[in-house]
Amino acid sequence: MTLTPIPIDDRPSAFQTHFNLEFHNTALITEALRASGVIDREGNKSLAHIGDTVLQLSLQLEGRARRATREQINYATQQIAANVNLTKRGFALGIDAYIWNNPSQGNSVSPKVMATTMEAIIGAAFLDMNRDMAEVQSIIDALGLVWPE
Template structure:
């Protein structure tokens, strides 16, 4: 078993692996992992930023921001989850199992975040106890993969534009579930810069909705002449 899945408090690991669809079917004996997911997301943002700051002392802030996004995006975190065997351990409701939930990238990435949050709590809230384990995963991501993925992230591009043209406060996303079922939800997101809504998006996950909102914002900025067209996008 990977060290990231070795817990002193097994109940924390069990919770981290429990999707809300399982709780709906076992409401008396299970707690979902969404609070742990929130904590793990914050930890991964910090740890990835610190890791890149030390590993690449020569790169600028904008590139570090892009690479951080690449390290903790949905695709990469889902790959980490598969490497740990989380797809074999996650607790899902019957409907989610039938829909192939254990291979769903959004679900896998969210569960990985929950495991990180749980491991932090299991280690007496000492980030140094989990740093080596997380950085071991980061080290396995080739630099060229980080660089390639980083150029494709719309949320990152919007943050760069905001930093260069508005200020250091990043864009704010207001995202909520607006429809669909537990197995196939739909989310809507609005992105704000300096309190002004500049883009909207929808998706089957919070991350996808926010990505679409960022892309809509970039399109709006481009149409208004406030953003130069990305040459890579123009070549497609």
């Protein structure tokens, strides 16, 4: 069975509906779902840079709250924030259906684009939620990027 792709213009709102999210600034989630090369060379990369930092900070804060050692915090952060894990989680959640991919890449989303998009979603949420880490944590949790039990 072939699924009908979500029209590009509908992807940001469909993403928000599917994940029960509401971005006040929809331009941020639109940018987060746009791979580089679609409109410009940058695409979602600047949001991804922010999101990577926010995810790592979130994991470090959680580790500290759990009284984990520095080595445990570093290990958990490296594992959870790794591109391999971000890619795996993104595909498992079906986020590839919402990405506006570079036309030169065809319809398939590469692992790198998926990892970058996952980070960009976190970055967009951080900016949209006025840099409130507690609120952003709900997005990180929804993406399954949580401290290991």
